[in-house]
Amino acid sequence: MSDIKIAIVTANGTEERTVETGTRAWQLFVDNADVIAARVGDQLKDLSYELVDGDTVEGVAMASKDGRDILRHSCAHVLAQAVQEIFPEAKLGIGPPIDNGFYYDFDVETPFVPEDLEKIEARMKKIIKDNQKFSRRVTNDDDARVELADEPYKLELIGLKGSAAEAAEGASAEVGAGELTIYDNLNRNGETVWKDLCRGPHLPTTKRIPAFKLMRSAAAYWRGSEKNKQLQRVYGTAWESKEALEEYLHLLEEAERRDHRKLGKELDLFSFPDEIGSGLPVFHPKGGVIKRVMEDYVRQRHIEEGFSYVGTPHITKDGLFHTSGHLPYYADTMFPPMEFEGTNYQLKAMNCPMHNLIFSSRGRSYRELPLRLFEFGHVYRYEKSGVIHGLTRVRGFAQDDSHSYCTKEQAPAEVKHLLNFMLTVLRDFGLQDFYLELSTRDDSKKDKFVGSDEDWAVATQVLADVCAETGLDLVPDPGGAAFYGPKVSVQAKDAIGRTWQMGTVQYDFNQPKGFGLEYVGPDGTKHQPVMIHSAKFGSIERFFGVLLEHYAGAMPPWLAPVQVTAIPIAERHVDYLYDVAKQMNALGLRVEVDESDDRMQKKIRNAQLQKVPFMMIAGDDDVEKGAVSFRYRDGRQDNGVPIAEAIERVKAAVASREQV
């Protein structure tokens, strides 16, 4: 038997080794139980992979990104096997790993109910206990078609092989560009008990799945197109240990606890009256305080950054949106027109066309550029009923929308200015961790985008350059551009690591053309400006919701609807506290004195549940010393603080926008 030379990559470097021909990858990692697959070159392989001369091999640990994907993909197989054992008529769709878990799609007569999921989960546990082997077998199109004659969706995938990425998101997990493979599940006797078309790789056996849980079922369109049939999708999660699973489930609980829809109700911030309609929020007094503070802040900041505050109406004749080019592209998401006096009027879905009219209301000189217009533009979009979600996806909202009109030469500096400005805004609201997303044109769908190749290339390059300068991570988003130009969006991570899309900067060379915008240049002739769209919050409503979730409702003092709740130990201390409260009110602080006839402990509980940052307590001891006592939301106490110092402390916390 001849030997072959391979290289093993470890944390300590690369190690050359000579092994016998026929050696399989698992033999290299017998000492390491965490390794569940091998990376050979840049490809992931099963541990049963037979090494060939010149291979560079690295063990893939289950607790790595690739390792978890493999685990989850294998778990999806177990799910599918369990479903077909319980529901033999179920036809298989696709079953890829996803963030934090996996899913598998099935075509079944009757949708799954929660009790079905319990049954399926129990069967999955049995399959895992069976210690079935995932066995890879190379096949070809013709043989596979015969074998999978009863699986119409798999047959369809075979036909699409090679263009799997286009076939459906996740379909590449089933069929790769190369050879076609089937994985057989072998029981202890080596008999095939189940099989699935799949490119792999997989765990060696089902028993290597340490922890999983089925989460929910829902419908999903086959191959992601609403023109296709809806399949039943079962979602699950799987982890390298029971602890990791528990941790993930806790994260979900934490997310539920922070749900802004729930907090909005509990803290009496906003509601969605049925009588008004879906996706149309009303802000209650306390939510109104937060919203107003946000607006005051961002208005002031725009003025400081050289913007002029403007105002435009909520409806317009539809011709305006034809001029801008929006109507043909976004007719579906605009409310139907209302007709009167022989004219169609549209609810405003975007502000830019109106700002363009402000630009063109008189002649413009290059000396005025960049001309920066800003407003809280209230827009209405006909979002499909199924997508509306709390404050983050609504039908009526305000954008903190700005448009900078500038020369082509000024554009890069203006984009940079806007991006930096946006980041300072987000940081002031306590968000610290960002990355950028660059949304570009999909060259294969040019009919969805307006403008010449050259204009797109220039615009995209300007944005890419500025993004690079920020030093932030940049994630490409091909095809995500607006029809009129590419955009950069800022994604912010919240307190529990979730990312949210915040503001955007968009480079637009199309609307200036459509509106015939012009300025007179230094050479005395007319030129076309470019416009840079930008929203810092994106939408006030969405940003409000994100902030609520980020802070779990415990807003920093400058944003808190009630900054101080004054709590008397006994009724005789009420006037004393009113006196302090009055001094604070005079400084613009939001203070309430709780003079209800609840006991003082109950008042503390109430203030705590309302997540008020400062509880200001006073009893005989405090009155005697001319002091008050603070209690904070985390239970921390600070007793006997002299009144003047107490006022200063609250004032300083508000001014610095710090969290307490």
Add this chain to the structure above:
RNA sequence: GCCGCGUUAACUCAGUUGGUCAGAGUGUCCGCCUUGUAAGCGGAAUGCCGUCGGUUCGAUUCCGACACGCGGCUCCA
């Protein structure tokens, strides 16, 4: 928009296989209590059981449509 599930007091949620089935806790209101860091005690009021239709002797309960919500899909200028 599509699929599935849901809607009972201001809030959270029990309940009825169609016939004293309108319930609890919280909140609210009225008394009493006057209190040192997360719920003091007692009493009272509050519901077209989402809306509209149908089946039935009888519907909060069964069926349908609609509205609104939830989880996904699709979509997010």
